[in-house]
Amino acid sequence: MERAEGAAAGRFDTELWSGLSGDFAAPALAVPEALGGVGATFAETAVVVEELGAALATVPFLGTVAATEALLAADGCDVAAKWISRIAAGDATATVIFDPVLIGDDAFVDDSAPFAAYKSASGWSLSGSAEFVIDGATADLILIPVRDDSGCTLYAVEGEHVRRTPMNTVDLTRPLAAVTLENSPAEIIGKIGEAENLLARTRDMALLAIGCEQLGQSKTTLNMAVRYARERIQFGRPIGSFQAIKHKLAEVAVAVQSAESAVEHGIWAAAEGSAEELSRAASMVAVVCGPAAVLAAAECIQVHGGIGFTWEHPAHLYYRRALSSEGLMGRPEHHAERLLELALA
Known part of the structure; x- marks a missing residue:
């Protein structure tokens, strides 16, 4: 349970991350050669994310992937020029705060905005707080979307200006943190109030990356079961020969195949599709892959019986x-509604 204890303390597997960001160059995969x-x-990148999900690897890759997509979409701004090459080289990690602004939740209102931006003679600053920030305890750069009267704007804040507190959550293998900003210096990514397209791309790519993780987890728990x-022999026969077990595994296999199809379509949309096609594909990934991962992990525990419920067996980590x-x-359910809206539009 060493990785679980490390995640609870906000740490990640530095040895694995060193290999991934070094010779393997995982953070640099989707970055153009001209930018390092x-x-x-x-x-x-999706292959790497899927394998890391399959292993429940505690590394800051998911947040870094989402932040890199945002910076690449804003290529030409000072923040992107400053950070993309560092992230690609593995010298820095980044993350994005996945709050309602980024998700596109219509229930979000200005009065409940978690962050507010202020302009002074020395530049911009942000104040506010958010919880459940992926890799928030260790990220060198945090991208924060803020909604105000002028629209949505994406800001970048360096980690040294953020107060962070690791969180104890149901997931023992993903470091999450609460972050607080108090007049923290910030830089704008893109133009004020014109971040809608940039945020949409970031949101959709983050959903797709999470779906790749979930697919890797689903395949692993299905194979495990x-x-x-x-x-496992019971009554003189492998338990896999019993109809009840067959039905469980067949149901999971169908769900995993559906998740794989959704992810493959999403990967195509990210590379060749339009922005609208990517949004539809990302919503489909969110609708299909999450429930598939939950079903696969739950049935894996059931197939294993008593041992599947123990702390020593890894099945509960996948379920969490x-x-x-x-x-x-x-x-x-939110993304199903969004998918319907996109289809009708």
């Missing part, structure tokens, strides 16, 4: 991650 990256596409069903990820950027 590998020049690949999100398809290559199938393997155990073949090996699945529950947490499913609501990380809005519930599947």
